[in-house]
Amino acid sequence: MKASNMFAPTLREVPAEAEIVSHKLMLRAGMLRKTASGVYTYLPLAWRSIRKIEEIVRQEMDAKGGQELLMPAVQPAEIWLESGRWGVYGPELWRVKDRNGRDFCLGPTHEEMISIIFRNDMRSYKQLPQLWYQIQTKYRDERRPRFGLMRSREFIMKDLYSFDLDEAGLAKSYALMYDAYSRVFTRCGLNFRPVEADSGAIGGKGSHEFMALAESGESAILYCDTCDWAATDEIAGREPLPVTAEEMLSIEKVDTPDCGTVEDVAKFLHVPTNRIVKTMYYQADDQLVIVLVRGDRRINEIKLQGLLGCNELALAENADLEVHGQKVGYLGPVGVEGVRIVADAEVPLMFNVIVGANDGERHLLNVNYQRGDFRIDQVADLRYLEEGEQCPHCQGHLKLARGIEVGQIFKLHTKYSDSLHVVYAGEDGQEHPVVMGCYGIGIGRTLAAVVEQCNDADGIIWPMAVAPYQAVIVPVNDREPELKEAAERIYAELEADGVEVVLDDRQERAGVKFKDADLIGYPVRITVGAKALARGNVEVRLRKNGEMQEIALEGLTDWLKAYIEAEIAAGSCK
C-alpha cells in the first residue's frame, strides 16, 4: 500500500467526543469514525486489524474442532418468545418491526437461533458433541454507549456454542474453550486474566470472563497476590473468618443525634464501623426485605437478587419506610415483625453489635444474634469482597484491578434445551436434553483493549500479530531520485515477499511522516536516508522501544521476516 493513496485520515487534534486513550488514538490514527452514538465505521486500518483478530479467533476455534457458520442478525420475535427472553431482556433488546408489523429484533446474541438450528437437524447422540461458531455483527441498545468500541450498540462478536451429551461433555468443551481463549488473547498481545464471573442475563451456572487489564476497564476484578485465583467483584465471595467469642453484654439504648450513616454512628460512639450492623430495606418485586450486613461492608445486589430470586430489586424509597414509621439511618432488626430478614454470613457470628433502634434518633448497643436478640430468616454471602482481605483459597491477600471484558465463557447446561426443547435420542432410545455452553469474544472490544494497553504519548504500538501493517518505509527526502528509487525497490521486494508494508510516498516532510508512523503504530519503520544508503544500508526503527539500527539492504527482507515471525510468536507489544 502506498500512503499517497491510503485512506487513513489522521488527525492532529482529538475530537472532543473521545474520553479514553484507545478511542482517541483510533480516531486520531484514522481508523475509526462515528456514525451514531455507539455505532461506528471501521476505516481500512481498523478493518485490517479486525480481520487479523478474527483470523486468530478462527484458527483457535477450528483447532478445537469448531465449525464456522453464519446466522442472521435479524431474528423473529417468536423464537425469543419461545425461550421466554422476549419479555425478560428489556430495552437493551433492539426491537424492530417489518412492514407488516411483525416483531423482530436485532440479535444481541444467538442462543435461540442456534438452538433451533440444532433442533431442526440434529437427532442422535451419535452426532454429538458439536462446536458451532459464528462471527457476526450484534446489537444491544445500550442505555449508555461509551468509550468508542468499548461499549457500543453495534459490535462484532464471535460466539461459539457447544452441544454435548451430558455434563461431563460440557466440562470438556468448556475446558477446550478456556484454553482456546487463553491462546487467542495471548496471540493478540493482551495482558489479560481469566476470572470467575456471574453469568448474568445469558443464564446458566459456571462462567469465566477474560479480562484485559486496564485502568479504563469497566469491570472491577479481585485477584490473589499469591495463588492464581481471580474473580469479578460481582461474584467474589468467601466464607466468613472465625470470630473470637466475647461475653455478651446487655442491650443499651443510646441517643445518636444526626447520625444518618454508619460512619456518623461510628464516629459519634467512638467505635470502628465493623462493630455496627447495617440494616437496609429492599423492595424485591412487590415485597419488602431487610438485609443485614456488617457496617464496613457493601451489599452486593447481584448476589442478593440471586438469593431472593426476584426480577426487580432496589433499595426501598425513603417515603415507603416512613409509612412504616421507620427513620432511615436508625433502622434495626430488633423487634421487627412481618418482614423477611436476610443477613450476610458475617452477621450471625458477630458479638455485641450496634444497630438502629427503630425509635427516633437512637441506636442499640450490645445486640447479639446468638442470644436471640433478633431474627434472621436466611443467611447467605451477600457482600462484596474488599481489597486487602484474605484470599478465599489461600493465605494470600486480595488485590483490586480494573479490566476490559474481552471474552466470556458460560456453561448453559440445559437452560435453552429445556425451554426450546432441544433434545437428542440417546443410546437408550430415550429423549435427552442437549447440554449446552456458549463462548463469546468481543472482536471490536479486543481491538480497543489492545490499543488501550499498547500505546505511548506518540500513538499506538501494535503487537505484530494484529498490526494493520507490519512495516512502513519512509524515504526521508523525495526530491532525491536515488532515495525514492531505493524506497520503491525495497517496497517492491518486501511486498513480493509477503511483508505487509506501506510506502510513505506522500509529498510531505520527513517529520510529518515520522509523526504519522508513530501515531498509526507500525511495528517497524524503515527509514531510507542518504547517509545510510551511501553505506548500502537503511535505518530500521522499532516502534515498541524506539531502538534504531542500520541494516544492509541485501539482508533486509530476511531480517525483517525473521523479526516479524519472532514478534508474532512473542505476542506482546512491550
Next chain:
RNA sequence: CGGGAUGUAGCGCAGUUUGGUAGCGCAUCUGGUUUGGGACCAGAGGGCCGCAGGUUCGAAUCCUGUCAUCCCGACCA
C-alpha cells in the same frame, strides 16, 4: 432512567452576557521558498451557526419546543 454540559467549516475552538455583513488555529487547494521529528510566505476555497417555531426593522446571539452528542450518577440506612 435521573443529573450536568455542549451543538458555529473536516478537526479544535472564539463570538452568545449587551441582537447589527460569521471569525481564529489546524487541515484542504494554488504559487514560491524550504526539506531527518507535525516548515515559512503569499493567495484561495469551504458555513442550512443542530432542527422547528416565536419575538424583532434585523437573531449564531433573546424566548419556546425539539433532536443529537458527551460526561456523571443509578440509591449503602
